Amino acid sequence: MDMPAKKNILSGYRVLDCSIAMAGPFAAQRLGDLGADVIKVEPVTGEWQRHVSAGGATGNRINVSFLSLNRNKRSLAVDLKSAEGKEVLLELVKTADVFLQNYRPGVAKRLGVDYETLSKINPRLVYVSMSGYGEDGPYVNNPGQDLILQGLSGAMMSTGRAGEAPTAAGQYLVDAVTAYSAFEGALAALLHRERTGEGQLVQTNMLDAITTLQMQELSVFTVGHKEQKRSAEPHAHVFIRAPYGAFATADGYIIIAFPPLKKFGEIIGEESFMTMQDEVDSWTRRDEIFAKTRERLTAKTSEEWLALFRAADIWCGPVYGYSDLVEDAQIKHNETFVEYDHPTEGRVKTPGFPLKFSKTPSEVRMGAPVVGQHTRDVLREAGFSDEKIEALEKSGAILAGSL
Structure with missing residues (x-):
């Protein structure tokens, strides 16, 4: 007897990913891994991360950094600073379930894509806003960069030797935990919408994400009144006994x-x-x-x-x-890494989705797109005629890329 085909858990949901760098794209990729139709809305020149290599690693048409954070997405290249380009995005908002952005505070409103504006177009929209320090406050205009937030959070003073420079994590820790916070927030808000029919604004920021990650350590300080005291030896944690x-x-x-x-x-x-x-x-x-x-x-x-x-x-x-790590027996058993063929980058091996669902598994349906690769498809689905798409392309409001 044939088993019924398994569907992705978020099949049928559409996400407009207007984010850049790591935290936002990573969160959106998580939603894509679970089956959501993630449309990466990027400038006609391509998202910032396309032009910045990670660790000096490059690619053919897509660098490794962008490749790692943007699988299971379609690329819509549009100039949101033009009236025509903004009109394109607002049309797509009508059919979206999630809108995700990590603009600096105030930028979304200037572009006319803030929650108040978009929720009037689509009251069921789950709008996820990510920032460095929050939407307002004394640090609102400070750069939300991973290492800066590691230092501000107090985490770096929990490891390393006394009298020496604080020790940073060897990963983009703050970006990653912020991405997971946004991912969780989007899922929770979608659940609320399924129960009530109403969308809502979800806000998360890097400072709160990395601070709350230290739940135990900070409670030892605030409740147990124990100070962070680093040792002369490189003890791995100030609140755990030796060795x-x-x-x-x-x-x-x-x-x-x-x-x-x-x-x-x-x-x-x-x-x-x-x-x-x-x-x-x-x-x-x-x-x-x-x-x-x-x-x-x-x-x-x-x-x-x-x-x-x-x-x-x-x-x-x-x-x-x-x-x-990549040769470890448990890693292989868990199938932690996924492999797939990419049309421009060849065979790709990269960490997969860390959760397993018995009836709705995640999957890699496509690799990271070239800029504007799916512009025509997305706009046709939204009801734009071929003539209108051609006119938008000629005006420079959109870019329709190809492999």
């Missing part, structure tokens, strides 16, 4: 996470740990414990130590680079 961090072995690095000191001392041959109390000395003698652990672990290879620690039920793990 906790990455340690060199004879041939690499491993992670050790707050083991029982007596058991740990027996394995590594550190007698001083035998008489220490986990919930006393692990805090007051943190640097000493870290240093002694570091000295002992260079005696064996990573594989040897990990085997010993795992046998004793001590929390530990390898420190991977990306070349190790």
